[in-house]
Amino acid sequence: MDDRDVLEELIAEELAAGMTRADVLKRGAAAGAGIYGLSALLGAGTAFAGSEARALTPTFYQWIYGLYPDIPSKINKAYAKRHKLDAKIAPVQGFGIDRFVAEAKKKKSTWDVYVGMTPFVEMGALIESGTIEPWDNYIPKSVLNDLIPSIRAEATYKGHIWSYPFLLDIIIQAWNGELVKKAGLDPNKAPKTWDEFIANAKKVVSSKAAPYGAVFDAHGWRSLAPIAHTFNTNVYTAEGLFDFTSDAAVNALEVMKRMMEVAPKNILEEGKVDGGVNTTPDEEAFAGRQAAYYVKYQNAPTRFAGTWPDPKVLHIAGLPKAGKGGGTVFWNTGAALFKYGQNKRLAANYMEFLTRDVRIWQHALGKNVRGASGQLSPYKSDWAKWEKSPPSWMADWAFTVHKELATSKAIRTHKFGLTQFVIGKPAWEAYLKGDEKSAKAALAKAKALVAAEVKKSRKG
Amino acid sequence: MASRAVAARPPSGFHTFWRSTTRFARTWPYLIPALVFFVGWQLWPIVRALWISFTNFSFLLDDSPESAKFIGLRNYVDALHDPLVRTGLWHAAIFTAIFLPGMVFLPMVTAVLVDRVRNQKLATTYRLILLIPAMIPGPLIFILWVWMYSNGIGPINYVLVDVLHVFTLQNQPTWLGSTNTTFLSLALMEWWWGLGFHTMFYLAGLSTIPKELYESARVDGASEWRIFWRITFARLRPILLVLVVLRFGTAYALIDEYILTGGFDRSKPTYTWTVYMWDTAFQVGDQNRGYAASIGWIGTIGMLAVVLWLFYAFRNKD
Numbered sequence: 001m002d003d004r005d006v007l008e009e010l011i012a013e014e015l016a017a018g019m020t021r022a023d024v025l026k027r028g029a030a031a032g033a034g035i036y037g038l039s040a041l042l043g044a045g046t047a048f049a050g051s052e053a054r055a056l057t058p059t060f061y062q063w064i065y066g067l068y069p070d071i072p073s074k075i076n077k078a079y080a081k082r083h084k085l086d087a088k089i090a091p092v093q094g095f096g097i098d099r100f101v102a103e104a105k106k107k108k109s110t111w112d113v114y115v116g117m118t119p120f121v122e123m124g125a126l127i128e129s130g131t132i133e134p135w136d137n138y139i140p141k142s143v144l145n146d147l148i149p150s151i152r153a154e155a156t157y158k159g160h161i162w163s164y165p166f167l168l169d170i171i172i173q174a175w176n177g178e179l180v181k182k183a184g185l186d187p188n189k190a191p192k193t194w195d196e197f198i199a200n201a202k203k204v205v206s207s208k209a210a211p212y213g214a215v216f217d218a219h220g221w222r223s224l225a226p227i228a229h230t231f232n233t234n235v236y237t238a239e240g241l242f243d244f245t246s247d248a249a250v251n252a253l254e255v256m257k258r259m260m261e262v263a264p265k266n267i268l269e270e271g272k273v274d275g276g277v278n279t280t281p282d283e284e285a286f287a288g289r290q291a292a293y294y295v296k297y298q299n300a301p302t303r304f305a306g307t308w309p310d311p312k313v314l315h316i317a318g319l320p321k322a323g324k325g326g327g328t329v330f331w332n333t334g335a336a337l338f339k340y341g342q343n344k345r346l347a348a349n350y351m352e353f354l355t356r357d358v359r360i361w362q363h364a365l366g367k368n369v370r371g372a373s374g375q376l377s378p379y380k381s382d383w384a385k386w387e388k389s390p391p392s393w394m395a396d397w398a399f400t401v402h403k404e405l406a407t408s409k410a411i412r413t414h415k416f417g418l419t420q421f422v423i424g425k426p427a428w429e430a431y432l433k434g435d436e437k438s439a440k441a442a443l444a445k446a447k448a449l450v451a452a453e454v455k456k457s458r459k460g
Numbered sequence: 461m462a463s464r465a466v467a468a469r470p471p472s473g474f475h476t477f478w479r480s481t482t483r484f485a486r487t488w489p490y491l492i493p494a495l496v497f498f499v500g501w502q503l504w505p506i507v508r509a510l511w512i513s514f515t516n517f518s519f520l521l522d523d524s525p526e527s528a529k530f531i532g533l534r535n536y537v538d539a540l541h542d543p544l545v546r547t548g549l550w551h552a553a554i555f556t557a558i559f560l561p562g563m564v565f566l567p568m569v570t571a572v573l574v575d576r577v578r579n580q581k582l583a584t585t586y587r588l589i590l591l592i593p594a595m596i597p598g599p600l601i602f603i604l605w606v607w608m609y610s611n612g613i614g615p616i617n618y619v620l621v622d623v624l625h626v627f628t629l630q631n632q633p634t635w636l637g638s639t640n641t642t643f644l645s646l647a648l649m650e651w652w653w654g655l656g657f658h659t660m661f662y663l664a665g666l667s668t669i670p671k672e673l674y675e676s677a678r679v680d681g682a683s684e685w686r687i688f689w690r691i692t693f694a695r696l697r698p699i700l701l702v703l704v705v706l707r708f709g710t711a712y713a714l715i716d717e718y719i720l721t722g723g724f725d726r727s728k729p730t731y732t733w734t735v736y737m738w739d740t741a742f743q744v745g746d747q748n749r750g751y752a753a754s755i756g757w758i759g760t761i762g763m764l765a766v767v768l769w770l771f772y773a774f775r776n777k778d
Contacts, residue, residue, distance in 0.1 A: 096742065098519070098742065125520055128521070128746075129521070264612065265629075265637075269611075269634065270722055270725050271723065272606050272607070272610075272720075276719075276722065276723015276725060284610065284613055288613065290612065416744075419744050422724055425726060426726045430727075453745065454745065457518070457745030457746045457748060
């Protein structure tokens with residue numbers, strides 16, 4: 001969306017308010033001040049009038065700048081030539097949203113848009129606390145219609161779009177082709193079922209090609225939920241919580257237990273940074289070429305392969321399918337629009353500018369980028385264009401990963417979307433550790449723990 | 461006579477008022493910074509947290525604690541019945557019991573040994589080496605030790621598995637993952653970090669003990685062991701009290717090390733009452749800070765009771 005589009009939308013709003021198109025344009029021309037002057041004439045309080053008062057102020061979760069250095073160094077600078085821009089690093093750590101909520105309580109916001117919100121993680125809390133507002137009135141319909149349907153569904157909550165989609169992560173399987181070949185297996189062939197996946201992993205260990213056959217991230221939203229989705233993606237209660245007692249969840253836990261036999265002993269341990277969620281034992285093992293097969297979001301193996309002597313031995317495929325209606329889990333880290341921020345239309349304009357910039361996707365999906373982050377564009381038109389004429393810079397696995405979106409679902413938005421997996425973890429881990437004999441009983445306990453915590457959070 | 465009569469006369473009301481006003485004007489302005497600090501920095505947050513603990517204040521739902529509902533002792537009753545609070549308090553007690561003796565007695569023994577070094581250069585070198593860990597910021601220490609304990613890339617298990625072949629990759633110890641070894645592993649890290657700092661306390665205490673006492677005891681034929689207990693240990697009791705009280709507080713209310721090594725994994729022994737309190741206040745659900753404050757107060761009241769007992773146990777019996 002360029003300035004012309006923004007102007008058209010602005011005019012459309014005023015036409016709806018009873019002003020004629022000629023009036024609007026005459027007043028704009030008389031002001032002779034371009035889009036800023038025009039918007040000021042149309043009335044204080046509109047998005048662009050606000051931009052007179054202060055520059056558009058997006059705030060980014062720091063890891064996004066870390067993964068995409070082009071954003072601060074090139075893309076923001078390019079946008080700043082069109083509009084005043086004051087991009088900052090967000091005061092968040094470990095998904096903390098306290099500062100945003102505290103400001104909203106005072107009916108103000110230092111920033112206009114937060115780039116770094118993941119729907120199932122913090123969107124529910126941001127909506128419930130009245131910190132953010134929907135994008136519906138600001139994103140042009142043409143852009144909304146261009147979003148990949150599953151991504152659009154994830155960004156939608158109670159009929160409104162709350163997240164401007166940006167960086168997509170999806171749980172896939174990856175393998176180190178060198179180790180797999182050493183084990184006498186075909187490195188170009190992806191395991192189609194979980195049985196095949198585990199049999200291959202066992203062969204890696206028995207052939208001594210690597211100390212560990214397979215690794216997974218023990219956090220439930222990165223293993224239990226995605227593996228459950230391979231059996232059935234409909235694993236949520238009416239309330240929107242993960243249904244721990246569903247058959248798919250039980251099957252997933254049993255798959256994880258079998259994977260434990262060929263995984264490092266410390267696989268269930270917490271990570272070393274970010275409150276335990278990152279630099280997890282699986283990452284150490286796969287990056288250190290000690291494990292052949294891997295279940296995690298795609299940007300983990302792509303980044304780690306960048307540290308290998310030959311990154312080309314990395315192979316990626318969708319998770320093994322285990323049932324009709326099976327898929328995987330994805331999440332899109334997008335942008336939230338602050339209710340008490342300013343420049344709302346401009347914020348949508350900026351987000352489109354940012355997400356359409358091909359430098360982002362060249363960095364994420366580039367075959368010659370060492371440690372590419374692997375995140376996918378949320379636009380159908382991008383993929384249609386790339387499929388028609390595959391860009392020379394694009395890694396082969398990009399299309400494989402993209403195809404998974406058709407059958408995948410995000411974890412449902414809920415204020416316990418992420419923490420339900422933290423709360424229930426001790427119960428299902430008891431089964432993985434052998435302290436509980438029945439997967440079903442372990443998951444029933446997990447469900448009870450989550451229910452108790454949800455009940456506790458309700459106002460008495 | 462007349463002057464004596466004047467001196468004996470009680471001061472007039474105005475005189476008294478004037479004297480007390482000028483005394484007030486001369487003294488109290490100097491106390492204002494300290495008062496502001498004490499009330500604003502210490503007393504107010506304590507009173508505020510106490511008030512919040514009697515409300516159902518949730519950060520995401522309420523504008524402020526004042527707009528939340530007063531619910532009396534309900535948070536406390538719920539917290540005392542909450543298994544996570546009870547196991548959290550118990551786990552903190554276990555860690556304290558492991559940590560405290562090493563943190564108090566290892567530096568004492570080290571100080572006594574260093575104090576006996578007569579070569580001045582060597583004594584200074586020992587002191588410098590001991591102090592190096594104390595100069596490193598806490599988070600760096602924790603990350604360093606988490607790496608040391610790592611199964612995949614840690615040097616401890618590398619030596620045990622690859623060099624000495626005492627364990628295999630499959631049965632190697634998971635220092636921070638097993639309930640049996642986590643607290644001991646953390647205590648070891650803390651001992652290493654605090655050894656030099658605490659040794660300096662004892663060295664300062666040792667320097668105040670007159671050397672004549674040792675000489676007299678030796679002339680009287682007392683054994684070294686008896687000299688240590690009757691002179692050294694007895695004279696270091698005040699320092700021992702300070703260290704026990706200080707380190708009891710930091711051990712029982714430990715949080716950074718737990719979060720950095722165990723995250724928010726509720727199955728880990730590191731999920732103590734402090735981590736649960738933080739998790740409840742800042743991460744889970746509506747961020748129920750009234751309940752979190754009550755967990756904090758339960759832990760704090762328990763700690764205060766122990767500290768009072770420590771003061772009683774270490775009281776001066778002379």
